[in-house]
Amino acid sequence: MTDVKHMKWWGWGVDGVAFHHEDKPGFAPFVKKAVGLDLWTAERTEKPDFADVQVADPIAPAALLAELKTAVGDENVTTDKLDRVVHTFGKSLRDLVRIRALKIDRAPDIVVYPGDEDAVAGVVKAAVAAGAVLIPFGGGSNIAGSLEPHADETRPVISVDLGRLRLLLDIDEDSGLARIQAGALGPDLEAQLAERGWTLGHFPDSFTHSTLGGWIATRSSGMQSDKYGDIADIVRGFRVVRPNGTLVIRPIPSASTGPSVREMVVGSEGRLGIITEATVQVHRIPEKRVIHAYFFKNWNHAIKAMQEISESDAAPSITRVSDGNETGFSLATSKESKGVSKFVQDSLFSFLEGRGWKPGEVCLSFIGFEGSPDHVKRTKAIVDKIVKRNSGLGVGTGPGVLYDQKKFDTPYLRDFLLDMGAAGDVSETAAPWSKLVGVHDAVYAAANAAYEQIGRQGWIMSHLSHSYHSGACLYFTFAFVMGDEDPLGEYDVVKSAIQQAFIDAGGTISHHHGVGLEHAPWLEQDISTEGVAVMSGLFSSADPDGLFNPRKIVV
Amino acid sequence: MTDVKHMKWWGWGVDGVAFHHEDKPGFAPFVKKAVGLDLWTAERTEKPDFADVQVADPIAPAALLAELKTAVGDENVTTDKLDRVVHTFGKSLRDLVRIRALKIDRAPDIVVYPGDEDAVAGVVKAAVAAGAVLIPFGGGSNIAGSLEPHADETRPVISVDLGRLRLLLDIDEDSGLARIQAGALGPDLEAQLAERGWTLGHFPDSFTHSTLGGWIATRSSGMQSDKYGDIADIVRGFRVVRPNGTLVIRPIPSASTGPSVREMVVGSEGRLGIITEATVQVHRIPEKRVIHAYFFKNWNHAIKAMQEISESDAAPSITRVSDGNETGFSLATSKESKGVSKFVQDSLFSFLEGRGWKPGEVCLSFIGFEGSPDHVKRTKAIVDKIVKRNSGLGVGTGPGVLYDQKKFDTPYLRDFLLDMGAAGDVSETAAPWSKLVGVHDAVYAAANAAYEQIGRQGWIMSHLSHSYHSGACLYFTFAFVMGDEDPLGEYDVVKSAIQQAFIDAGGTISHHHGVGLEHAPWLEQDISTEGVAVMSGLFSSADPDGLFNPRKIVV
Structure with a gap:
């Protein structure tokens, strides 16, 4: 059997890791207030039993199976139920609700684990000959519905899991370019790079469970993209297996060769072929890396400061600022005796309130700096000046260290809430600076109108996650307790309202999650x-x- | 008649401006040595007489003409011979040789000058209805053969001149975004932006005679692209007229909406429709802008320094370095008593020779810095340290000022040489840092082998013109005295050898000129x-x- 690891079939991450709130005294009151759920009394659903999952028998013609086995080896072709279920969905709220309902409309029929590009080519050849559908699969963290077969698909569906393709193949140290196989997960590829003193610098929230190929196929963005670029900037070349051969984009720093085929493959979600490896920009691990925390009086001040930073000579690695609601959430999820919460609640907020700041409006911001100690010092000085000009307040590196440690854990929270019937999900957009506050207001209004429509108490919060010269990404998290009757119908009302608000206010439908079906x-x-x-x-x-x-x- | 200005029908730039060498005493000896041409004795061809140009009668069905006149106004539709000839070619060496031969295989039949997007839509509608070919035309500076109709084209060919669409429509000052019509020439759009304190920062060699729409359609790059980005980075949105409607990409700083349609239109050379306006990133004119000159002992040292600069915390606006041959050329084209030439020849070179530097190997470099005075000072200090580490030598801002003043005049030199039968042209590529020296050597070897094959004394020189994290652009200029019998055949041998060397050594076929036919x-x-x-x-x-x-x- 393959040694490729997968996430829990019914939720995020690995078995044995889950969110808990016993050491976070502010969390339960916060949830009660936000969505009306009492964590101490709410009934928790049991972990679902895999035996109860209903999946139709696979459409797996013997001839196709034989061809696939020839291509990738007998032990790397399976129609096993668990494999099929694991490869059916990503991890969106919609996916989690459906998997927990134990009824799968259409699972892939066959899962294959090719071990090299020739094996991928063999799979493609066999599929094309048999008229079978191919869906590439990386870490399975997708939340845009990019992985599931259509319910009405009558052809055999093959999920092509790239998990065995996980090697750093080569570093061109003179050029800062690394060739890496497409199925490498974030931690795996960073470990291989770090061994030689390099980093890719790409850290999406899904980092621990997403792959290089998946990032490329969905136009991913990471927490330090302000410095390292979005994956579309980072990836300079790749190999994509197609029916008549392999599409090869050689690593070129910039080219004028007509419409960019490179930029057609990036974001293509498997529709143009299967990415087997990529050549990506890598950087020497910076001498110094630090995240500073700042507070702003309100969202308008904070956004103005971020815009001025983007226009300045400073080029921070991270520009992140939470709105009032999300700042409240962050303080509520902090542990009792540590970090920003204790400090803030004990003394800082009373000081700020004395200066006219309001707790529900205060915004917590993280700005990251990387480079030589001198460079960090200088760019921070530029940022500090801008923060001060916009009535902000620096509170040091303590909160940033905590943020850095727990940044990949947020998705576990969603499963925890779902255990008690609460839907939590995210939508993100990008827009010009001039439209950001408008987008933010429009999304709040749309979400609240949607909550009213479905008759639920709902919560929404947001942060700015990436800055560019001309605008930024806004990332929204929303939650409410679903009814039993039509949970996904209710979810659709809210999610749709938010997406439509993005469009109407001048934003895009996604900054870095992709399109998929969602x-x-x-x-x-x-x-x-x-x-x-x-x-x-x-x-x-x-x-x-x-x-x-x-x-x-x-x- | 339209007030759209065009370049000379037979050469570069405007009437009355031409290269001359009388004040550059080093130039004639240099040319003699490089390509064997004696400027003092060589016979110069007369300026060609337009009356001698042979063009077939236009294919211009009355119904089509009528439709076009309805769309753009009677006075903006023409089948005039001069208009047709001006719109036949760009300004490549191949174009200039053909136009000077006074024989045009296939000119466009009709030239239209739409005044707004509706007019463009009307032209497209009329053309589609009539089965006519549409070729958009900006400043006419293209050197990749992107503008000419195919010789065997039997359908009516309409050249769509965007020259009347030249307005800055709007600046979103909060976002640093400007909406500008596609036909605006470089100086025109910079003047409109400068009036309000802004700059696009896009300065290709063709700046004075190329347009925003042309830059987008060919994936242009400018002299300060290290700071401002290539046009593909700068352009955030646009409107493209197509047969069934207008393709609209709204200005979004970054998006994950599948394969990038934005990046399909960029570089499309008119094949996906006609660009009428674009929303582009603009910047406040920087407080300080300065170009420093440096000398390096040789090409290897210079390239190593540029690579280290690209990896450092400095982010200069210009990184440019000429190889030994091009440095020699620059010194030879300097005026007698001014600039780097005098200084270099009088004292610096004897000093350097004493330290073992060889005149033919010394490389002249320009590094640009922009931003606050403090930022300029700091980033220059980083660069100076790297230059020193690579045995380079700073010589101040004098040469940079001269370079800045004459940077757009180089194309005039080509006409001057062509008057005496010498072909001069350019080819450019980009490659990873690790391959740059190899590309350079391979191109030299290929060009010299080509010169040998055609039995001509030839010259080649090069500079690095743009740096990226993972590599750089190399720009080659080559020249030789053509024979009378088959000048373009000889040119093809040289040009083809250089292009093939790009590919074989790991470079791309073009970094910023486009593909076209060439x-x-x-x-x-x-x-x-x-x-x-x-x-x-x-x-x-x-x-x-x-x-x-x-x-x-x-x-």
Whole structure:
């Protein structure tokens, strides 16, 4: 059997790790106030029993199975129920609700684990010959519905798990370029790079359970993208297996070779072929890396400061600021005796209130600095000046250290809440600086109207997560206690309201999560009818039989 | 008649401006030595007489003309011979040789000057209805063969001159975004921006005679792109008129909306539609802007220094270094009593020779710094340290001022040489740092072998023009005295040898000039057979009848 590890079939992350709140005294009162859920009395659902999961028998013609086994080896082809279930969904709220309902409309029929590019080519060849559908699978952390087969798919569906392709193949140290196999998970590839003194610098929230190939296929962005760039900037070349051969983009720093095929593959979610390896920009691990925390009086001041920082000569590695609601949430999830919460609640907030700041409006910000000690000092001085000009207040590196340690744990919280019937999910967008406050207000209004419509007490909060010259990404988290009757219907009302607000206020439907099935309904409003027409033409000409993850991004 | 100005029909730039060498005593001896041409005795061709130009009668059906006149106004539709000739070519060496031969295989039949987007839409509608070909035209500075109709084109060909669309429409000052019409020439748009304290920061060599739309359509890059980004980074949104409507990409700082349609339009050379306006990143004019000159002992040292600068915390606006040959050329084109030449020849070089430097190997470099005075000082200190570590020598700002003043004049030199039968042209590439010296050596070897093959004394020189994290652009200039019998055949041998050397040594076929007809033969070797297949599919699905600048980039 394969040694590729997967997340829990029914939730985020690894078995044995879960969110708990016993050491966070502020958390239960916060949740009670936000969504009306009493954590101390609420009934928790049991962990579902895998034996109860209903999956139809696989469509797996013997000839196809034989061809696949020839391509990747007998032990790397399976129609095992657990493998099929694990490869059915990503980890969106919709995915978790459905998997917990134990009823799967359409699972992939066959899962294959190719060990090299030739094996991937063999799989593609066998699938094309058999008219089977191919869905590439990395870490399975997708939350845009990019991984699931369509319910009405009658052809055999093969999930191509790239998990065995996880090696750092080569570092070109003169150029700061590394060749890495597409199935390498974040921690795995960073460990291989760190051994030689390098880093990719790409740290999405999903880092521990997502892969290089997945990042490329969905246009991922990471926490330090302000410095290292989004994955679209980081990836300079790759190899993509297609029916008639391998598409090869050589690593070139910048090229004028017509419409960018590189930028067509980035974000293509498997529709143009299967990425087997990529050549990516890597950096020597910086001498110094530090995250400073700041407080701002309110959201408007904070956004103004972030804009001024983006325009300044400083180039921080992280610019992050939580709005009033999210700052409240952060303080509530802090442990009793540690970090910003204790300090803030004991003394700082009373001082600030004396100066007219209001607790529900105060915004917590993290700014990261990397480079030589001298560079860090200088760029921080520029930032400090801008913060001061916008009535902000630096509170040192303590909170940043804590943030850094727990940043990848947030998804566990969602399973914890779901155990008690509360839906928590995220939507993110990007917009020009001039429209950010408007987007923020519009999303709040839309979410609250949606909560009213479904008759639920709901919560929404937001942070700015990445800055660019002309704008920034806003990341929203929303939660409410779902009813039993139509939980996903209620979820749809809220999620749809938020996505529509993005569009109406001048934002995009996604800054870094991708389109999949989840955001596809808004694509035309985002990139225009003709934009979708051009993209559809690209897909249908590249894959006329619709074998490569069909009907994702555009139907 | 339209008030849109054009370059000389037979050469670069405006009437009355030309290169002359009388005040540059080093130039004639240099040319004699480089290509064997004696400027004092060589026969100069007369300026060609427009009356001698042979052009076939236009294919201009009355119904089509009438439709076009309805769309753009009677006075903005013409089949005038001068208009047709001016819109036939760009300004490559091949273009200049052909136009001077006074024989045009295929000129556009009709030239239209739409005044707004509706007019462009009307032109597109009329052309589609009539089955006519559309070729957008900006400043006409293209050197990749992107503008000419195919010789065998039997359909009516309409050149769509965007020259009347030249307004700065709006600045979003909070976001650093400006909406500018596609036909605005460099100086025109910078003047409109400067009036309000802003700059685009995009300064290609063709700046004075190229347009925003042209930059986007060819993936242009400018002299300060290290700071401001290539046009692909700068342009955040645009409007593109297509047969069924306008493709609109809204200005978003970064998005995860599938394959990037924005990056499909960038570099599309008219094949996906006609760009009418773009929203671009603009910057407040920096407080300080300065160019420092440095000398390096040789090319290897210079390239190593540039790589180290790209990896450092400094982020200069310009990184440019000429190789030994180009440094010699620069000194030879300096005026007698001014600038670096005098200083260098009088004292510096004897000092350096005493330290073992060789005149033919010494490399002149320009590094630009922009921002606050403090930022300029600090980043220059980082650069100075790296230069010193690589045995380089700073010589102050004098040469940089001169470089800055004459940087847009180089193309005039080509016409001057051509008057005496000497071909001068350029080819540029980009490659990872680890391959740059290899690319440089391979191109020199290939050019010299080509000169030997055609039996001509030839010259080649190069500079690094843009730096990136993982590599840089190398820009080559080559020259030789052509024979009368088959000048373009000889040119092809040299140009082809250089392009093939790019590919073989790991570079791309173009960093910022585009593909057109000139570089199309190497595209498959650059982005792979499957890469070209995907791109061809994009074009044929977006334009099944092949009306939009057909057979450019890919045949």
